[in-house]
Amino acid sequence: MSLKAHLEYYWNVKLLGTTFLRIERLRAERKQRVPKKWRTDILAPPLKISARTKELISRHYLEGRYANGHKPVAWVTSGGPVEILQALGFYVLYPENHGALCGARRYALELSEEAENYGFSQDICSYARTDIGAMLSGKTPVGKLPKPDLLLACTNICQTVLFWYRVLAKHFNVPIILIDTPFVYTEAPEHAIEYVKKQLEASIPIAEKVSGKKLSFKKLKEVVRLSKEASELWLEIMYRGKVKPAPISVFDQFIHMAPIVEMRGKPETVDFYAAMLKEVDERIKKGIGAVKKERKRLLWDNLPIWYRIRFLAEYLGKHGISVVASTYTMAWGELAPLIDPERPIESMAKTYIYPILNRGTGYKLKKMKEMVDEFDLDGAILHSDRSCKPYSIGQVDQRNKLIKDYGIPALLLEADHNDPRAFAEEQVKARLDSFIEMLE
Amino acid sequence: MIKIPGRHEVCEKFKENGGKIAAVLPIHYPRALLRAFDFLPVEVWGPPHVDVSYGGAHLQPYVCSIVHNALSFLKTGGLDETDLIIVPHACDSLQGLGSILIDFVKPRQPVFPFYLPRGKRDEDLNFLMREIKALFENLSKITGKRPDDDTLMMKIEVEELADLKLKELYERRFRDRSQGNGAISNLEFYRIIRSREFLPAEDFIKLADESLEKLNFGGKGIPVIMSGIVPEPMEILDAIGEAGGKVVADDFACCGRRIYPPGNSRDPIERMARAIIDAPPDVTRGSLIEERFEHLKKLVEVTGARGVIFYTVKFCEPELFDLPELRNMLKEVGIPSVHIEVDIGDPLPHQTITRITAFLEVLE
Ligand code: SF4
Numbered sequence A: 001m002s003l004k005a006h007l008e009y010y011w012n013v014k015l016l017g018t019t020f021l022r023i024e025r026l027r028a029e030r031k032q033r034v035p036k037k038w039r040t041d042i043l044a045p046p047l048k049i050s051a052r053t054k055e056l057i058s059r060h061y062l063e064g065r066y067a068n069g070h071k072p073v074a075w076v077t078s079g080g081p082v083e084i085l086q087a088l089g090f091y092v093l094y095p096e097n098h099g100a101l102c103g104a105r106r107y108a109l110e111l112s113e114e115a116e117n118y119g120f121s122q123d124i125c126s127y128a129r130t131d132i133g134a135m136l137s138g139k140t141p142v143g144k145l146p147k148p149d150l151l152l153a154c155t156n157i158c159q160t161v162l163f164w165y166r167v168l169a170k171h172f173n174v175p176i177i178l179i180d181t182p183f184v185y186t187e188a189p190e191h192a193i194e195y196v197k198k199q200l201e202a203s204i205p206i207a208e209k210v211s212g213k214k215l216s217f218k219k220l221k222e223v224v225r226l227s228k229e230a231s232e233l234w235l236e237i238m239y240r241g242k243v244k245p246a247p248i249s250v251f252d253q254f255i256h257m258a259p260i261v262e263m264r265g266k267p268e269t270v271d272f273y274a275a276m277l278k279e280v281d282e283r284i285k286k287g288i289g290a291v292k293k294e295r296k297r298l299l300w301d302n303l304p305i306w307y308r309i310r311f312l313a314e315y316l317g318k319h320g321i322s323v324v325a326s327t328y329t330m331a332w333g334e335l336a337p338l339i340d341p342e343r344p345i346e347s348m349a350k351t352y353i354y355p356i357l358n359r360g361t362g363y364k365l366k367k368m369k370e371m372v373d374e375f376d377l378d379g380a381i382l383h384s385d386r387s388c389k390p391y392s393i394g395q396v397d398q399r400n401k402l403i404k405d406y407g408i409p410a411l412l413l414e415a416d417h418n419d420p421r422a423f424a425e426e427q428v429k430a431r432l433d434s435f436i437e438m439l440e
Numbered sequence B: 001m002i003k004i005p006g007r008h009e010v011c012e013k014f015k016e017n018g019g020k021i022a023a024v025l026p027i028h029y030p031r032a033l034l035r036a037f038d039f040l041p042v043e044v045w046g047p048p049h050v051d052v053s054y055g056g057a058h059l060q061p062y063v064c065s066i067v068h069n070a071l072s073f074l075k076t077g078g079l080d081e082t083d084l085i086i087v088p089h090a091c092d093s094l095q096g097l098g099s100i101l102i103d104f105v106k107p108r109q110p111v112f113p114f115y116l117p118r119g120k121r122d123e124d125l126n127f128l129m130r131e132i133k134a135l136f137e138n139l140s141k142i143t144g145k146r147p148d149d150d151t152l153m154m155k156i157e158v159e160e161l162a163d164l165k166l167k168e169l170y171e172r173r174f175r176d177r178s179q180g181n182g183a184i185s186n187l188e189f190y191r192i193i194r195s196r197e198f199l200p201a202e203d204f205i206k207l208a209d210e211s212l213e214k215l216n217f218g219g220k221g222i223p224v225i226m227s228g229i230v231p232e233p234m235e236i237l238d239a240i241g242e243a244g245g246k247v248v249a250d251d252f253a254c255c256g257r258r259i260y261p262p263g264n265s266r267d268p269i270e271r272m273a274r275a276i277i278d279a280p281p282d283v284t285r286g287s288l289i290e291e292r293f294e295h296l297k298k299l300v301e302v303t304g305a306r307g308v309i310f311y312t313v314k315f316c317e318p319e320l321f322d323l324p325e326l327r328n329m330l331k332e333v334g335i336p337s338v339h340i341e342v343d344i345g346d347p348l349p350h351q352t353i354t355r356i357t358a359f360l361e362v363l364e
């Protein structure tokens, strides 16, 4: 850690950046401007909280820009157990979130091509390609990414992250903590949970060494409590989708999920989601629906198509279709009840082995069916995500079973979460059109 | 020429003697444990020539052909003579296949997944031991048997001897530099090596001994190493031979990455777990790129190979992630390489043959 880095951090982040971003946010909140070309005839205006989301994310990346030398930096997978690192004062960056941001800002293709030119195949996960491209070229829409001092890869979303993080470890020449979470085909055996717990315990001295600090269990409990609170609020927000018309759609959830992924364990994240819940409740009181004339309600399965969120929201909204629930966004809330701040390590072991992505294809189908019932939905869109195999394998059977066994209309939509080359617009429209006809 | 019995014949014979057959998907699993329960493990690496439309009824086209073909093979009756299916964990695609089998396809045979840890830490070893014990209990449940430690140890020793023979075959392959006629081809060599995928260890030992005694492992050819998952379609081996290359070693998941070192623990469960943990580097077990590089570099040094052919299966993420850095590192130390990607069900494209020929010309 260096004095120059500390000074730069305080000056640029704490003084200038934070103040500037707050003023920007206040200004945006006052004006409540609806983005150009926003189809207000189809969709409700963006949530007011959007200005705060933007402020939070911008501040997060601004902090990252000046983090090296000021605090230890860890790059972590999106389902990774971040609480120990937060309690040790790490700045935590989620490459997948950065990838999603690049996707949403239509910057992912350029970065992906950087990785492909280096030799990485177009067949590997497009988040990985985006971030490896950023790593190799130094390009990013957020200015600059901090170099990691430590990597934490947790296999509870996929094995891909393990392969990906080994590339990062080689490039940055930094240690990698692996939290291997055995895949739950049906139920996690006791020895698998014990294994995760042992790895969490073993990660502490490594993270302590990198941070130069001793972990305070009091602090860890506090971080875990905040994590739980934020996850519970997020879950509440998603459950509000049960109301008709649904106050927010999954497309709103995709846009506002970044803090629950990358800022878990922080007080500002709890405040943020409390405010978001309040706004959602106001919408409910006023009878505002995310889709103005909600006629049909759908489930979304798998990752968002980041570069076409608005297109999909409008295309479906035009037909009075609101996509109100998603297995993906639910993943960051549904495990909240398992988190126990009084038993941080034990409860983390269970929480982190059970996300939907680490569970069998039959469980995913069961979850989809439950959500269709709970949210009173008319059908499901299963995004068959070309470069996310763990989420997509099983969808063919899931779709067939939804239709045949439960009479739920379901569509398999071929695309990719971050690679626009895998999105054939005309084909997507045609598939959506015939699906919409089926719903009528 | 040495006669290698076919899979079907081997299975029939094993069953005649009261044994049962376990179909095992890639890559690592405790062979000796299965043998102690009188199951013969018969591995399923694809296979290449099946009607893939059956797998396509469950899987998207962007899933690798090993998984596609394995599912198609099962659905077209290819595993009918087996009594059990084991799905070791290696990657997202195999994990998905295991899950689909359990939840949707539901074959007649019981399906047991087997999770492999991604490290070599104490907690990884302990977990793997517990996984092996869990598999023991599952096998016990379906067979009613409970082999004791002595039986397990006996089976382990036979498997270890078979692994030593496998190692010896490889050593003979690169050490025999005799230029005389009559040397076995790449394809013949790999037919012997890959019979370890279905022969009982005792028979493999005999086959290896006979091969070591009678066959000429020398022959002309530019020495090269192959790396990847599996040399399928196996025509690739003849294509390399015809282009003037001799495969002297490999880092294939089905072959070289499973030359398990012999153990010394007296606890059979620990000994089986250690063998897998201490096996040569393998991306699917979480080995670092640096470890894979060191391993390949050493193979090149020991065998005198002049280059490496990375021969991977399309959509195989584990391999694809490593390649750019791995190839760069090899290049930095003067080891040339080429990357060829295939779908194991497709005939060998002419373009592949041209690229191999060009690569070997450079090495010459
Ligand atoms: S493969 Fe899927 S789960 Fe894994 S990092 Fe990529 S998008 Fe995420």
Ligand code: SF4
Residues within 6 Å of the ligand: B026, B064, B065, B066, B067, B090, B091, B092, B093, B094, B229, B284, B313, B315, B316, B317, B318, B319
């Ligand atoms: S070829 Fe690769 S992706 Fe396919 S099953 Fe084997 S390791 Fe997995």
